[in-house]
Amino acid sequence: MAGATASAYARPKAASSSTLGLLIVTAMLGLAGALGFAVAVGEFAAFFVAMAVVAGIAVFFDFRIGAVLLILILPLGATFFLPHSVLGVPSLNPFNIVIAATLVACVMGGKFKGMTPRPLVWLYVVPILVAGLLGMRHAYDIYPLFFENLTLHFTEPLGYFREMAIRPLFTVLGALLIGAAIMHSQKPERFLIPLMVSVWIMALLQFGLIAASGVRLGFLAGVGARAFYNQIGLHANELGRLYAVAYALMLFVWWETKNHGLKAALIATMGVATLAMVLTFSRGAFLGFFIVNAMFLVWKFNAKTLALALLAVAVVALIAPEYLWNRITFGFDVDANRVSADRIDGIWLPLLPELWKSPLWGNGLGSIMWSLPMVTESMLAVTHPHSAYLEAVLDMGWIGLVLMLAYYGHLWRRFRSLGSNAYLTPEMRGFFQGATAALVFFFVTGWVGSSFRPEPEFCFLWVAIGMMYGTFARKPAS
Incomplete structure (x- = not known):
């Protein structure tokens, strides 16, 4: 009976009190020393590392604590709130x-046995590593401007491989560790709590920046404000898609759960996520938000959902300011290039000849940075082609694109299977239904942005991927 009621985060066998006391004392001494060091050298970032060390010690009591922390800090990892390096x-x-x-x-x-699924390894990880190896020889060919403005955090081939191939895969590893925690948890739905907390942290960070900057909301809707959130470390489009994915995951859980307390928490969190998403004025995020809600309406269609949808549309129509509509319809009165924010003429058309340089296996990760139109300054100076599909063909060739699509097709089938699994709790079924909707949003908006490789804006989707693998490893899906 005790085992049946144990917390999902509790360790099966508690450590002895003497060992626990020793570890606590060690952690406190380590923290005190680290803080003293931070003051001495003027590195406040060392404080965060000290806190991470203490958290690392706690993880050894129960690795699932680490999984909870990973859900909390995955979105923060791409921001300037957490230091990316200390003391160089x-x-x-x-x-x-x-x-x-x-x-x-x-x-x-x-606890990690069974958490290295073959589709993930062979269809996803290996192609990324191979493309990283192919691109290493071009590290010195990158357009110099990207080094001069400190856009890149490397200057040589090994640094290129570390930043372009290895570092993004840490998100995948984090997802698998979250999956391992799900596999060994009695109530995996409790991991929805840190996900909601993570959304609140990101939203409050964003609201704080807006308040401290003193800018008008109408200014944020302008074309000249697209880089405003770079002060956080994320572009407005990335931040918007982050919230849209989180909203998708929570929306279907809210519908399925019978827990009134959880319903209230989900409504509050979805409201905050929606407000934060709107304040990014990201049209890609708006499109994703529309797709998710449309899928929800189709899948859950009844009088109640129809009434909720009509009410939401009426409220938006009444309270939405003019500058929001201007942002949504930006460029509609000019031409397609204007609507695409100069993607067509400034990025896509100049890059088309590059597709045929190495059409089968591509030119290496980030190949846009040493492409001919880039080094001859005949295109916009960007490090991303603003299309996941175009990026995949440029960097990994048609073979890489096919492998990536095959992997995401595998995810679609797995999410759909768990979303209708009667053996799961209503909360977990709803969660995987939301992940399915988020995946559709990912496919559609990928035409005009993002990447098929791990990116911060889709870190919550990777949390769902890890939880999916953990659920399948936990017990049969049927």
């Missing part, structure tokens, strides 16, 4: 410390 050491940052401690605790406890 690129890999010394809170995210890497937590993920390393969680991985060690998980492997030492034998």
Whole structure:
């Protein structure tokens, strides 16, 4: 009976009080020393690392603590809120410390078995690594402007491979560790709580920036404000898609759950996520938001959902300011290039000849940075082609694109299977239904942005992917 009622985060066997006390004392001494060091050298970032070290120690009591922390900090990892390096050491940052401690605790406890699915390895990870190896020889051919304005955090081939191929895959590793925690948890739906907390943290960080800057909301809707959120570390489009995915995951859980307290928390969090998304004025996020709600209406169609949809449309029509509509319809009165924010003439058309340089396996990750139109300054100076599909063909060739699409097709089938699985709790079924909707949103908006590779804006989708693998490893899906 005790085992049946144990917390999802509790360790099966508690450590002895003497060991616990020793570890607590060690952690406190380590934190005190680290804080003293931070004051001495003027590196406040060291404080965050010290906190991460303490968290890393806690992870060894139960690796699932690390999984909870990863859900909390995955979105923050791309922001300037958490240091990306301390004392010039690129890999010394809170995210890497937590993920390393969680991985060690998980492997030492034998909890990671079954969490290296073949489709993920062969259809996704291996193609990225191969494309990274192909691109290493071009590290010195990159357009110099990207080094001069500190856009890139490397200057040589090994640094290129680390930043372009290895670092993004840490998101995948984090997702698998979350999956391992799901596999060994009695109530996996409790992991929805840190996901909601993570949304609140990001939204409050965004609201705080807006308040501190003193800008008008109408200004944020303008073309000249698209880089406003770069102060956080994320572009407005990235931030908007982050919230849209979180909204999708929570919307279907809200519908399925019978827990009134959870329903209230989900409504509040969805409201905050929606407001934060609107304040990014990202048209890609708006499109994704529309897709998710349309799928919800189709899948859950009845009088109640129809009434809710009509009410929502009426409220939006009444309260939406003019500058929001101007942002949504930007360029409609000019031409397609204007609607695309100069993607067509400034990026896509100049890059088309590059597709045939190495059509089968591509030119290497980030190949736009050394492409002919880039180095001859005949296109916009951007590090991304603003299309996941175009990027995949440029960097990984048609073979890479096919492999990527095959992997995401695998995810679609798995999400759909769990979304209708009667053996799961209503909350988990709803969660995977939301993940399915988020995946459709990912496919559609990928034509005009984002990437098929791991990106911060879709970190919540990767949380869902990890939870999916953990659920399948936990028990049969049928």
